[in-house]
Amino acid sequence: MADLSFYVSPLSEEIREEGRAEGRAEGRAAGRAEGRAENILIVLGARRIDVAHATREKITTCRDPELLRGWLLRSAVVATAEEIFGEDAPSEQ
Template identity: 95%
Template sequence: MADLSFYVSPLSEEIREEGRAKGRAEGRAEGRAENILIVLGARRIDVAHATREKITTCRDPELLRGWLLRSAVVATAEEIFGEDAPSEQ
Protein backbone atom coordinates (compact mmCIF):
# COMPACT_ATOMS: atom_id res chain seq x y z
CA MET A 1 0.00 0.00 0.00
CA ALA A 2 1.24 3.50 -0.84
CA ASP A 3 2.35 5.87 1.91
CA LEU A 4 -0.14 8.75 1.91
CA SER A 5 1.12 10.43 5.07
CA PHE A 6 2.41 13.43 3.08
CA TYR A 7 -1.16 14.45 2.19
CA VAL A 8 -2.06 14.95 5.86
CA SER A 9 1.25 16.43 6.95
CA PRO A 10 1.76 20.03 8.11
CA LEU A 11 3.91 20.69 5.03
CA SER A 12 1.12 19.52 2.75
CA GLU A 13 -1.38 21.76 4.54
CA GLU A 14 1.03 24.72 4.26
CA ILE A 15 1.33 24.16 0.50
CA ARG A 16 -2.46 23.99 0.14
CA GLU A 17 -2.92 27.19 2.19
CA GLU A 18 -0.35 29.03 0.05
CA GLY A 19 -2.30 27.96 -3.03
CA ARG A 20 -5.58 29.16 -1.53
CA ALA A 21 -4.03 32.52 -0.56
CA LYS A 22 -2.61 32.95 -4.05
CA GLY A 23 -6.01 32.13 -5.55
CA ARG A 24 -7.75 34.69 -3.33
CA ALA A 25 -5.21 37.38 -4.28
CA GLU A 26 -5.65 36.62 -7.97
CA GLY A 27 -9.42 36.78 -7.55
CA ARG A 28 -9.19 40.17 -5.85
CA ALA A 29 -6.94 41.47 -8.64
CA GLU A 30 -9.28 40.21 -11.35
CA GLY A 31 -12.27 41.73 -9.57
CA ARG A 32 -10.62 45.10 -9.20
CA ALA A 33 -9.54 45.11 -12.85
CA GLU A 34 -13.12 44.33 -13.88
CA ASN A 35 -14.43 47.09 -11.58
CA ILE A 36 -12.07 49.63 -13.15
CA LEU A 37 -13.40 48.78 -16.60
CA ILE A 38 -16.99 48.92 -15.33
CA VAL A 39 -16.47 52.39 -13.83
CA LEU A 40 -14.79 53.70 -16.98
CA GLY A 41 -17.55 52.19 -19.11
CA ALA A 42 -20.28 53.69 -16.94
CA ARG A 43 -18.59 57.05 -17.32
CA ARG A 44 -18.46 56.49 -21.11
CA ILE A 45 -14.67 56.76 -21.18
CA ASP A 46 -13.07 54.94 -24.09
CA VAL A 47 -10.44 52.37 -23.12
CA ALA A 48 -7.74 51.64 -25.69
CA HIS A 49 -6.69 48.02 -26.15
CA ALA A 50 -3.24 48.65 -24.63
CA THR A 51 -4.80 50.30 -21.57
CA ARG A 52 -7.34 47.49 -21.15
CA GLU A 53 -4.49 44.97 -21.41
CA LYS A 54 -2.43 46.79 -18.76
CA ILE A 55 -5.40 46.82 -16.40
CA THR A 56 -6.42 43.19 -16.90
CA THR A 57 -2.89 41.76 -16.66
CA CYS A 58 -1.95 43.62 -13.46
CA ARG A 59 -1.86 41.29 -10.45
CA ASP A 60 -1.04 43.87 -7.75
CA PRO A 61 -4.27 44.38 -5.75
CA GLU A 62 -3.05 47.61 -4.13
CA LEU A 63 -2.00 49.16 -7.44
CA LEU A 64 -5.36 48.17 -8.92
CA ARG A 65 -7.10 49.71 -5.89
CA GLY A 66 -5.40 53.03 -6.64
CA TRP A 67 -6.36 52.79 -10.30
CA LEU A 68 -9.96 52.00 -9.29
CA LEU A 69 -10.14 55.10 -7.11
CA ARG A 70 -8.71 57.24 -9.92
CA SER A 71 -11.12 55.73 -12.46
CA ALA A 72 -13.94 57.62 -10.74
CA VAL A 73 -12.42 61.05 -11.43
CA VAL A 74 -10.17 60.91 -14.52
CA ALA A 75 -11.05 62.37 -17.90
CA THR A 76 -9.27 59.64 -19.91
CA ALA A 77 -8.60 55.99 -19.13
CA GLU A 78 -4.85 56.47 -19.40
CA GLU A 79 -4.94 58.99 -16.54
CA ILE A 80 -5.68 56.22 -14.03
CA PHE A 81 -2.04 55.19 -14.23
CA GLY A 82 -0.80 58.53 -12.90
CA GLU A 83 2.99 58.45 -13.15
CA ASP A 84 2.79 54.96 -14.67
CA ALA A 85 0.96 56.27 -17.75
CA PRO A 86 2.20 54.88 -21.07
CA SER A 87 4.16 57.50 -22.96
CA GLU A 88 2.82 58.88 -26.24
CA GLN A 89 4.79 57.48 -29.15
Template identity: 70%
Template structure:
Protein backbone atom coordinates (compact mmCIF):
# COMPACT_ATOMS: atom_id res chain seq x y z
CA UNK A 1 0.00 0.00 0.00
CA UNK A 2 1.28 3.49 -0.88
CA UNK A 3 2.23 6.01 1.80
CA UNK A 4 -0.36 8.79 1.56
CA UNK A 5 0.79 10.73 4.63
CA UNK A 6 2.14 13.57 2.46
CA UNK A 7 -1.39 14.40 1.32
CA UNK A 8 -2.49 15.17 4.88
CA UNK A 9 0.74 16.83 6.01
CA UNK A 10 1.07 20.53 6.92
CA UNK A 11 3.33 21.04 3.88
CA UNK A 12 0.70 19.60 1.58
CA UNK A 13 -1.97 21.86 3.09
CA UNK A 14 0.35 24.87 2.70
CA UNK A 15 0.85 24.05 -0.98
CA UNK A 16 -2.90 23.70 -1.52
CA UNK A 17 -3.57 27.01 0.26
CA UNK A 18 -0.96 28.74 -1.93
CA UNK A 19 -2.76 27.42 -5.00
CA UNK A 20 -6.11 28.61 -3.69
CA UNK A 21 -4.69 32.07 -2.91
CA UNK A 22 -3.21 32.33 -6.40
CA UNK A 23 -6.52 31.28 -7.92
CA UNK A 24 -8.40 33.92 -5.91
CA UNK A 25 -5.91 36.62 -6.95
CA UNK A 26 -6.22 35.64 -10.60
CA UNK A 27 -10.00 35.67 -10.33
CA UNK A 28 -9.99 39.16 -8.81
CA UNK A 29 -7.65 40.47 -11.52
CA UNK A 30 -9.83 38.97 -14.25
CA UNK A 31 -12.90 40.50 -12.63
CA UNK A 32 -11.26 43.94 -12.54
CA UNK A 33 -10.19 43.63 -16.17
CA UNK A 34 -13.69 42.55 -17.18
CA UNK A 35 -15.26 45.48 -15.29
CA UNK A 36 -12.84 47.92 -16.87
CA UNK A 37 -13.73 46.61 -20.32
CA UNK A 38 -17.41 47.11 -19.54
CA UNK A 39 -16.64 50.66 -18.36
CA UNK A 40 -14.84 51.43 -21.62
CA UNK A 41 -17.84 50.22 -23.61
CA UNK A 42 -20.24 52.21 -21.42
CA UNK A 43 -18.14 55.34 -21.88
CA UNK A 44 -17.95 54.95 -25.64
CA UNK A 45 -21.70 54.34 -25.79
CA UNK A 46 -22.44 57.38 -23.59
CA UNK A 47 -20.31 59.48 -25.94
CA UNK A 48 -22.29 58.19 -28.93
CA UNK A 49 -19.30 56.40 -30.45
CA UNK A 50 -20.11 53.34 -32.58
CA UNK A 51 -18.37 50.15 -31.51
CA UNK A 52 -17.95 47.34 -34.01
CA UNK A 53 -18.20 43.73 -32.93
CA UNK A 54 -14.45 43.34 -33.51
CA UNK A 55 -13.64 46.29 -31.24
CA UNK A 56 -16.11 45.09 -28.62
CA UNK A 57 -14.50 41.64 -28.66
CA UNK A 58 -10.98 43.08 -28.37
CA UNK A 59 -11.99 45.23 -25.40
CA UNK A 60 -13.86 42.38 -23.72
CA UNK A 61 -10.99 39.93 -24.23
CA UNK A 62 -8.32 42.18 -22.70
CA UNK A 63 -7.06 40.88 -19.35
CA UNK A 64 -4.10 43.27 -19.02
CA UNK A 65 -5.09 45.91 -16.46
CA UNK A 66 -2.45 48.41 -17.61
CA UNK A 67 -3.53 48.16 -21.24
CA UNK A 68 -7.22 48.47 -20.38
CA UNK A 69 -6.42 51.46 -18.14
CA UNK A 70 -4.76 53.16 -21.08
CA UNK A 71 -7.75 52.36 -23.30
CA UNK A 72 -10.12 53.81 -20.69
CA UNK A 73 -8.14 57.05 -20.57
CA UNK A 74 -8.11 57.27 -24.35
CA UNK A 75 -11.85 56.54 -24.52
CA UNK A 76 -12.49 59.87 -22.82
CA UNK A 77 -11.18 61.81 -25.83
CA UNK A 78 -11.27 59.38 -28.77
CA UNK A 79 -13.31 60.32 -31.81
CA UNK A 80 -13.66 56.66 -32.85
CA UNK A 81 -13.56 53.42 -30.89
CA UNK A 82 -10.51 52.28 -32.85
CA UNK A 83 -8.51 55.28 -31.56
CA UNK A 84 -8.35 53.81 -28.09
CA UNK A 85 -5.94 51.15 -29.41
CA UNK A 86 -3.36 53.77 -30.45
CA UNK A 87 0.28 53.70 -29.36
CA UNK A 88 1.01 53.73 -25.63
CA UNK A 89 2.33 56.88 -24.02
Protein backbone atom coordinates (compact mmCIF):
# COMPACT_ATOMS: atom_id res chain seq x y z
CA MET A 1 0.00 0.00 0.00
CA ALA A 2 1.30 3.45 -0.89
CA ASP A 3 2.16 5.97 1.83
CA LEU A 4 -0.46 8.75 1.58
CA SER A 5 0.65 10.67 4.66
CA PHE A 6 2.03 13.51 2.51
CA TYR A 7 -1.51 14.46 1.43
CA VAL A 8 -2.53 15.26 5.01
CA SER A 9 0.76 16.80 6.09
CA PRO A 10 1.24 20.48 6.99
CA LEU A 11 3.47 20.90 3.92
CA SER A 12 0.74 19.54 1.66
CA GLU A 13 -1.81 21.90 3.19
CA GLU A 14 0.59 24.83 2.74
CA ILE A 15 1.02 23.96 -0.95
CA ARG A 16 -2.76 23.76 -1.41
CA GLU A 17 -3.27 27.10 0.36
CA GLU A 18 -0.65 28.75 -1.87
CA GLY A 19 -2.54 27.43 -4.89
CA ARG A 20 -5.84 28.77 -3.55
CA ALA A 21 -4.28 32.18 -2.84
CA GLU A 22 -2.80 32.29 -6.32
CA GLY A 23 -6.18 31.41 -7.81
CA ARG A 24 -7.88 34.17 -5.81
CA ALA A 25 -5.28 36.71 -6.98
CA GLU A 26 -5.75 35.66 -10.60
CA GLY A 27 -9.51 35.96 -10.18
CA ARG A 28 -9.20 39.48 -8.76
CA ALA A 29 -6.91 40.53 -11.62
CA ALA A 30 -9.36 39.13 -14.17
CA GLY A 31 -12.18 41.01 -12.46
CA ARG A 32 -10.22 44.25 -12.56
CA ALA A 33 -9.49 43.75 -16.26
CA GLU A 34 -13.16 43.10 -16.98
CA GLY A 35 -14.10 46.20 -15.00
CA ARG A 36 -11.66 48.39 -16.90
CA ALA A 37 -12.86 47.01 -20.23
CA GLU A 38 -16.44 47.76 -19.22
CA ASN A 39 -15.44 51.28 -18.12
CA ILE A 40 -13.82 51.95 -21.50
CA LEU A 41 -17.03 50.98 -23.25
CA ILE A 42 -19.08 53.10 -20.84
CA VAL A 43 -16.92 56.17 -21.47
CA LEU A 44 -17.05 55.69 -25.24
CA GLY A 45 -20.82 55.18 -25.06
CA ALA A 46 -21.32 58.26 -22.90
CA ARG A 47 -19.35 60.24 -25.45
CA ARG A 48 -21.58 58.75 -28.19
CA ILE A 49 -18.62 57.18 -29.97
CA ASP A 50 -19.52 54.15 -32.05
CA VAL A 51 -17.60 50.98 -31.21
CA ALA A 52 -17.21 48.41 -33.97
CA HIS A 53 -17.60 44.74 -33.06
CA ALA A 54 -13.88 44.04 -33.63
CA THR A 55 -12.89 46.97 -31.41
CA ARG A 56 -15.32 45.89 -28.68
CA GLU A 57 -13.91 42.37 -28.82
CA LYS A 58 -10.31 43.60 -28.61
CA ILE A 59 -11.22 45.64 -25.53
CA THR A 60 -13.20 42.93 -23.77
CA THR A 61 -10.67 40.14 -24.39
CA CYS A 62 -7.64 42.10 -23.19
CA ARG A 63 -6.33 40.92 -19.81
CA ASP A 64 -3.43 43.37 -19.40
CA PRO A 65 -4.52 45.83 -16.68
CA GLU A 66 -1.91 48.46 -17.57
CA LEU A 67 -2.81 48.38 -21.25
CA LEU A 68 -6.49 48.67 -20.34
CA ARG A 69 -5.67 51.58 -18.03
CA GLY A 70 -4.01 53.41 -20.92
CA TRP A 71 -6.97 52.70 -23.18
CA LEU A 72 -9.35 53.95 -20.48
CA LEU A 73 -7.45 57.22 -20.19
CA ARG A 74 -7.44 57.62 -23.97
CA SER A 75 -11.14 56.83 -24.21
CA ALA A 76 -11.86 60.18 -22.55
CA VAL A 77 -10.19 62.18 -25.33
CA VAL A 78 -10.24 60.25 -28.62
CA ALA A 79 -12.49 61.06 -31.57
CA THR A 80 -12.97 57.40 -32.60
CA ALA A 81 -12.92 54.18 -30.60
CA GLU A 82 -10.06 52.77 -32.67
CA GLU A 83 -7.81 55.66 -31.59
CA ILE A 84 -7.54 54.24 -28.08
CA PHE A 85 -5.18 51.57 -29.46
CA GLY A 86 -2.86 53.89 -31.36
CA GLU A 87 0.41 55.40 -30.40
CA ASP A 88 -0.69 58.35 -32.48
CA ALA A 89 -0.11 61.01 -29.85
CA PRO A 90 2.12 63.76 -31.22
CA SER A 91 5.74 63.04 -30.40
CA GLU A 92 7.82 65.71 -28.79
CA GLN A 93 10.66 66.78 -31.03
